[in-house]
Amino acid sequence: MRRSFFCSHRTLFPRSPESYSPRGRMAPKTSIAEFRELVNKSNRILAVCGAGLSAASGLPTFRGAGGLWRNHEPTSLARPEAFADDPALVWLFYAWRKHMALRANPNRGHYALAKLAMKKDNFLCLTQNVDGLSVRAGHPDSKLRLLHGSILDLECFNKCGYIDRLNLNDPPCPALAAASEDYPPDQTMPLLDPNVPTPKIKVQDLPHCPECKTGLLRPVLCGLDDAMLKGIDDWIEQGPIDLMLEIGTSATVFPAAGYMHEAQNRGAVVAVVNPDPDSAGGLMPDDFFFQGSAAEVLPQLFEGVIGKTDENGDTAPN
């Protein structure tokens, strides 16, 4: 299977009850006990995570309230063309997201997934999140693929090959300090108010590549590199998939939506974890729907395998 992707919002497999039959004619299962048995006996498990996994850590989803950033679509700002056009504006957006991500902590959902990954040999987690929280929760690298890159990884926009992983500088450089300011909850941060002009930032004051010296550094986002995609394809093609976890994602962004469809074609039972009842649209009677926050639901679902998880991610065996 070969693809040529970039992160795009294309509704390939719309999740409404009528949209693809016969899924959705009957309600999916909701029994935690029954699901725990399935997790116990499942060998190959694929998880696809979205922004909802990090919602309980205080990071907003794009679909939620305040989806726009200073009247800009976040997905438009993420395009290389936007960076080439106005690197200072796009860097302010990235620097603000990086600050939010570093200020946040992994929640019990991240920890539960990381623990499941340690217990299950044939587990692969594909996350669309760029916040670094799964990595910080200790999810083993070999069982985690960052589909859309990471706000903490920087690469040279000149493509000279320079990469800086897990860069924790906050702000990324002094010129971007406005993006790292903290305001009380009852005050709007000036950077987020489209009526307040952004600070004037010279391009030469933005982070530059230490290797070629000329290129700007930019977070590795939407970096769907061929080697990663091939690795995921290889894993999927190894055989039937027992269980597909669909966690906190609206399942509309490519390529995640495509992987979910492929897992179903390989026989996977689907389990959706999401507070939005519409996200259960189209599930089959053998599938599962757990309505709620991933931070609350995942530790319960995996308890039989990983034990009880506390808010620090520590587990005690049953």
Ligand code: NAD
């Ligand atoms: P999305 O915004 O399209 O959908 C989020 C989903 O999470 C929704 O279905 C919502 O009902 C659900 N949700 C909300 N709170 C939840 C909770 N507590 N527990 C479980 N589910 C919850 O997000 P997406 O599907 O990830 O796709 C949007 C794109 O946005 C992706 O490309 C992703 O990279 C990017 N994004 C990433 C972050 C992050 O890194 N934290 C944040 C926002 C957006």
Ligand code: ZN
């Ligand atoms: Zn360079």
